Amino acid sequence: MSISALSRKVSSLGLPASLRRFISWLTSAKVILSLIMLVLMFYLVLVPLYRMVATTITYQDKDLFRVPDAQVGALTLFHYARMFLSNMAKPYLYNPFQHSVIISIGATILALVIGGMLAWLCIRTDMPGRIIITQLAVLPYIMPGWTIAQAWTVLFKSRITGGIPGVFEYFVGQSPPAWLSYGPVPIIISSALHYYTFFFLFITAALMSIDSSLEEAGDLMGANRSRILRKITFPLVMPAILSGIIMTFSKVMGTYGGPALLGVPVKYYTVSTMIRSAIGIGDKADAFVLAITLILFSMVLISINQKVVGTRRSYETIGGRGFMANKTKLKKWKGLLFGIVIVFQILVIVLPVGLLLSDTFMLRSGVYSLDNLTLHNWIGESVKTINNGSPGVLRNPKIYFYAWNTIKLSIWTALFTALLGVILGYVIVKGRGTRLSKLVEQLAFIPYVIPGIAFGAIYISMFSRQFGPIPPLYGTFALLVVVSVAKHIPYSSRTGVSSMLQVGRELEEAAQVAGANLWKRFKTIIFPLTSSGFVSGFLLTFITTMRELSLIILLVTPTTMVLATQTMRYKENGDDQLANAVIIILIVMITIGNFIIGKFRGGSLKKGLGM
Amino acid sequence: MSSTIIIKNLTKRFGKTIAVNGVNLTIEPGAFLTLLGPSGCGKTTLLRCVAGLEDPDGGEIYVGDKLVFSYPKGISLSPGKRELGMVFQNYALWPHMKVDKNITFALEIQKMGKEEMQKRVKDSLAEVKMEGYEDRYPREMSGGQQQRIALARMLAYRPKVFLMDEPLSNLDARLRMDMRAELKRLHFSSGATTIYVTHDQVEALTMSSSIAIMRDGVIQQMDTPDRIYHFPANLFIADFIGNPKVNLLDGVIDGKGSVNLGDFNLQIDIHNAFGSVVIAMRPEDITISTIQVPGSVEFSAYSVLPAGSETTIVAKRGNIELNVKEMGISKFKMDDKIWLNFDPDTLNLYDKETGNIIANI
Numbered sequence: 001m002s003i004s005a006l007s008r009k010v011s012s013l014g015l016p017a018s019l020r021r022f023i024s025w026l027t028s029a030k031v032i033l034s035l036i037m038l039v040l041m042f043y044l045v046l047v048p049l050y051r052m053v054a055t056t057i058t059y060q061d062k063d064l065f066r067v068p069d070a071q072v073g074a075l076t077l078f079h080y081a082r083m084f085l086s087n088m089a090k091p092y093l094y095n096p097f098q099h100s101v102i103i104s105i106g107a108t109i110l111a112l113v114i115g116g117m118l119a120w121l122c123i124r125t126d127m128p129g130r131i132i133i134t135q136l137a138v139l140p141y142i143m144p145g146w147t148i149a150q151a152w153t154v155l156f157k158s159r160i161t162g163g164i165p166g167v168f169e170y171f172v173g174q175s176p177p178a179w180l181s182y183g184p185v186p187i188i189i190s191s192a193l194h195y196y197t198f199f200f201l202f203i204t205a206a207l208m209s210i211d212s213s214l215e216e217a218g219d220l221m222g223a224n225r226s227r228i229l230r231k232i233t234f235p236l237v238m239p240a241i242l243s244g245i246i247m248t249f250s251k252v253m254g255t256y257g258g259p260a261l262l263g264v265p266v267k268y269y270t271v272s273t274m275i276r277s278a279i280g281i282g283d284k285a286d287a288f289v290l291a292i293t294l295i296l297f298s299m300v301l302i303s304i305n306q307k308v309v310g311t312r313r314s315y316e317t318i319g320g321r322g323f324m325a326n327k328t329k330l331k332k333w334k335g336l337l338f339g340i341v342i343v344f345q346i347l348v349i350v351l352p353v354g355l356l357l358s359d360t361f362m363l364r365s366g367v368y369s370l371d372n373l374t375l376h377n378w379i380g381e382s383v384k385t386i387n388n389g390s391p392g393v394l395r396n397p398k399i400y401f402y403a404w405n406t407i408k409l410s411i412w413t414a415l416f417t418a419l420l421g422v423i424l425g426y427v428i429v430k431g432r433g434t435r436l437s438k439l440v441e442q443l444a445f446i447p448y449v450i451p452g453i454a455f456g457a458i459y460i461s462m463f464s465r466q467f468g469p470i471p472p473l474y475g476t477f478a479l480l481v482v483v484s485v486a487k488h489i490p491y492s493s494r495t496g497v498s499s500m501l502q503v504g505r506e507l508e509e510a511a512q513v514a515g516a517n518l519w520k521r522f523k524t525i526i527f528p529l530t531s532s533g534f535v536s537g538f539l540l541t542f543i544t545t546m547r548e549l550s551l552i553i554l555l556v557t558p559t560t561m562v563l564a565t566q567t568m569r570y571k572e573n574g575d576d577q578l579a580n581a582v583i584i585i586l587i588v589m590i591t592i593g594n595f596i597i598g599k600f601r602g603g604s605l606k607k608g609l610g611m
Numbered sequence: 612m613s614s615t616i617i618i619k620n621l622t623k624r625f626g627k628t629i630a631v632n633g634v635n636l637t638i639e640p641g642a643f644l645t646l647l648g649p650s651g652c653g654k655t656t657l658l659r660c661v662a663g664l665e666d667p668d669g670g671e672i673y674v675g676d677k678l679v680f681s682y683p684k685g686i687s688l689s690p691g692k693r694e695l696g697m698v699f700q701n702y703a704l705w706p707h708m709k710v711d712k713n714i715t716f717a718l719e720i721q722k723m724g725k726e727e728m729q730k731r732v733k734d735s736l737a738e739v740k741m742e743g744y745e746d747r748y749p750r751e752m753s754g755g756q757q758q759r760i761a762l763a764r765m766l767a768y769r770p771k772v773f774l775m776d777e778p779l780s781n782l783d784a785r786l787r788m789d790m791r792a793e794l795k796r797l798h799f800s801s802g803a804t805t806i807y808v809t810h811d812q813v814e815a816l817t818m819s820s821s822i823a824i825m826r827d828g829v830i831q832q833m834d835t836p837d838r839i840y841h842f843p844a845n846l847f848i849a850d851f852i853g854n855p856k857v858n859l860l861d862g863v864i865d866g867k868g869s870v871n872l873g874d875f876n877l878q879i880d881i882h883n884a885f886g887s888v889v890i891a892m893r894p895e896d897i898t899i900s901t902i903q904v905p906g907s908v909e910f911s912a913y914s915v916l917p918a919g920s921e922t923t924i925v926a927k928r929g930n931i932e933l934n935v936k937e938m939g940i941s942k943f944k945m946d947d948k949i950w951l952n953f954d955p956d957t958l959n960l961y962d963k964e965t966g967n968i969i970a971n972i
Contacts, residue, residue, distance in 0.1 A: 028666075
């Protein structure tokens, strides 16, 4: 029985009017969709969060060894006391937190400087080659976030930390200083070189949208250039900078790859690597205390940002038309600056990939002689003495399986994310002003404030047993899809809302008046008109999911492994060259994917970031 | 073919603001009712409630003999089941469909036969003088052409009621004039009951068979255009209708028909009122002369604004300022001494406190 038939039937029954009104409200298409979305958000976000908190405040099996009279499942603040107050607090919580904050602040500042300067050069000066520079600036973000970190180890491995010398040591003949090989400095640099894209995109968009008349007005009133920059331009760009700061900071706080590759070998733990190791030794509750602390920390930061910037809309309003102010003439610096920028970009993109690639062709890492060249890491048979007996990656059926997993995960995630984006956009925009719509919008925003590794941690506790109608998902491939889709909800709902706003409500209402039901309206009006948003949302989720690591590192099992997690596994086993070969495969796949994006009109990274 | 529309005690709230507040309206079959009022007065909301695009918080709506909405009975028909057609302010043509698809959309939902559909497309395009535009996309047409297609789309499925939400407001002034005539003609030939929303008083006065003036969600007066213009029920309406604006003067009436306006008096044929009043006089009802005639009052010409077919003169005496309309180009210059003559029959008197008209008994 269709819903309208149902509501007709209901209205013919002798029910009281208030109940009939409630039922007709409940069965209206908009409300049904909103409720479905609410239930979905409830399952994807609130329930896992609740389960995680619940784990931290009850005794777990493992606690029986620590607390003699503990009863499994009984309420306790034991884990919080242990992580915050006991003598474990310093090495397990405070130190990692301090490290994470140092890294995040450092990476954010460095990324801001790089991204801001590039943006200014591209938008506000007459530097040549601005288009190619703009295109290249996006590439580091598309590559796996730990690419530079991994290449860094190839370059700066040193005997000080044990193991074989890196390229630097081979050519210079001297070990690089310890602070350069591992620890905060390389983590900061490698993260900043990945995340500066945020600042670049945010600031370029803000600079481009500043109506030149605003600055000209200041000019006419006799303000000089620096005054205009300080009093007019900078305040207008400020919200974009703040948004970039928060986004980068919270991403770095929750990032796993860099700290795992460059921190763990010298016992420089961050919150993310500590969470992983706590999970690894079975101390789930401890890991969750760390994750909750991390989540609260991010929430506070983001709410401060929103207080300062105003509402989230305030930076949407900047994204608009308006062009174009007088560009600064670089004169004789033109060529030099262009050269510096291009060399920098090549260093950031080509050098890491080159280092990783060259390393895969060596029998022994870091020995640059012809007889050391080999294809073993790619196509070699399994030999016990090399790579712990693993065959070359192209001869390893598991790698093909993981590559296929990677593609499968990306396609499913992208599909569900894009679909959810359209529906969420519809529900939020159509219900503007109602409490239901506001609730959906707020719930959809929650995953944004939860750093990647913590979000993955949440899902360990969720779905490990049957919950309601949902079967236990732990260890299944479906769980990876679910967590990836859930993490993308804030972005997809934002893209959905903005593409829905472009459609204009009258277009749908005209169809409504003409007698079209919800399905017909979606099929003939809403989907066709939001298809470009759908396609770009799909493609970009596809790319970003391919290289997702922090989110799923805690959730993969041998049968659900993807390429990203396999590089980490090889690294952990000390098979560096195989790890490098796998990341090269991943980069090739991403490059192909990115090429396909370029073929589609309307697909842009900016849209995928929900700008 | 056309239907009566009855609206009973309709109320619609948005959060704490009441957009439509207990509106009662009966619209006769074939009538052209215009909802007129400043922005935010609730006129569009009222129209959307009739269309079924908003869910009211109280009241009932009948279209023809069908109860389409009833709060007390918990009934709300979906827009498609109310058998009405709507034209939106920005036309709402589906940009990804060609003109013919736009028009046949509703017909396909009604499962109409192919041939009949083609005929309807042809006929409705002919009605709006857009023959041969079947293969155009909306963006390939001008605003005025899109407007006509939006009308054709509504005409094609022959609804018994037309709803129009400021359909001409996005057109330029000239096109608007042409379309007014066309719309009036379309209404005449189709005979469909029409509710038309606008904030443009000229549109309302020229096209409607009756006008309902709204303010703060309440209907202030519903009447023929002629009566709305000449006998506005309260000061808000008097002030809202008319261009140049009506002249409103504070005065005191003595109960014997003499109104004191500061340093001069006017005789009015009203004997049942006394106290503070407001006199309303239309600029065209004041006659102007260069010499003093019996009953005239001396003013000076503060500003003279010729506009081709007519001239508005702003006349000043002390702190009284009046708009006076004269046909043709005026011979007066600024600061000229002029004498104004007021025809007591054209004046309306309002209670200063309530703002309501004081009827002549």
